[in-house]
Amino acid sequence: MLENDIKTLAASGEKGLIELVMASHAGMTTDEFEQIVTDWLATAKHPKFKRPYTELVYQPMLDMLQYLRDNGFKTFIVSGGGIEFMRPFTEKVYGIPPEQVIGSSIKTKFEMRNGRPVLVREPEIFFIDDKAGKPVGIQKFIGRRPIAAFGNSDGDLQMLQWTTAGKGKRFGLIVHHTDSEREWAYDRKSHVGRLSEALDQAQTKGWVVVDMKRDWKVIYPFQRE
């Protein structure tokens, strides 16, 4: 990363990214880390869209979350991303409170600093919430099997399998990024967010596959204007 080798970093996947953040922020308290995330989100802008990252959310996803909650569902985020990175913005952006956000995380340690209790980030992985780790994380953090699951990569394969193997009616959906103009187009050959095996299994398992280019009139909220 110091040599600006983004390709190698990308190839290292979720685990590589977690390890990078882990090493760079060890020794920091969780409160300090949250402040860094909050400050970064308030100022950083996406190089292509020139907008804050918190505006680059999918309108159809927001609609779906609202629709589910209006019908008595409780909604969760189950991401391979860092849990402490997501929680500061998920309630405002997705209407999902911190305790309903599951993700990868590093170990933390309770200690007293200047007579005050703090939680300190340690340079060790606690949990990787990706691939076969997703159903494990769901069981650990939520404690019951979802009725419906939505994914967009092979990192979601086991979560979709676990969810739709439950008794009674279940629902699985995959968003296929097919829109190189309005967003991006990638699937089987991508280093980040590869979508291949899950796409194949969608056919036999009866999971809905959303073709972004064909099926989504609007992608980002600001495009409604």
Next chain:
Amino acid sequence: MLENDIKTLAASGEKGLIELVMASHAGMTTDEFEQIVTDWLATAKHPKFKRPYTELVYQPMLDMLQYLRDNGFKTFIVSGGGIEFMRPFTEKVYGIPPEQVIGSSIKTKFEMRNGRPVLVREPEIFFIDDKAGKPVGIQKFIGRRPIAAFGNSDGDLQMLQWTTAGKGKRFGLIVHHTDSEREWAYDRKSHVGRLSEALDQAQTKGWVVVDMKRDWKVIYPFQRE
């Protein structure tokens, strides 16, 4: 345990108990384990009270939980006990759904058995939600600092410290088991549920200490009859 040495087991604390259940149930799926817990709870009775364990809950605790929820609070259980042991009954007994129950747990592994996805219990500890582990667990599973925390042993000390060190108004409470007739009386010398350091700190920290014998008119719901 095979030699019926309950004292040694008790002295081994939460960790010893977790390790026992861990060893005895490794290889089992999470669904199978949940069934065992459910069956046991439906039939087992407490030797002293001759009632199911799910009836041996504290009425003042139920009242407090209801009072908090009626006033817009979200209630959680943060216990040193096994998470997979508690979740099958907490919603019915305490009105707290599985995803709001935090506890100790063993590692689980996703795998396919006869073409169906299962989560298998492994003989390895994932997380001990006790003592300094409680604030860590709160941060990992809930992701925000509680407004109020209620405990009854030194296992809750760091949770009380972490909670009441937050900005703004916070509340800490300790239930002191002082009623040898209606329940039990124990504190500084007990192997299980020792309450000593937290009792001392309650004075300086301003945590409320409930004296069970003096303060609770009713202990169990069935005593209201």
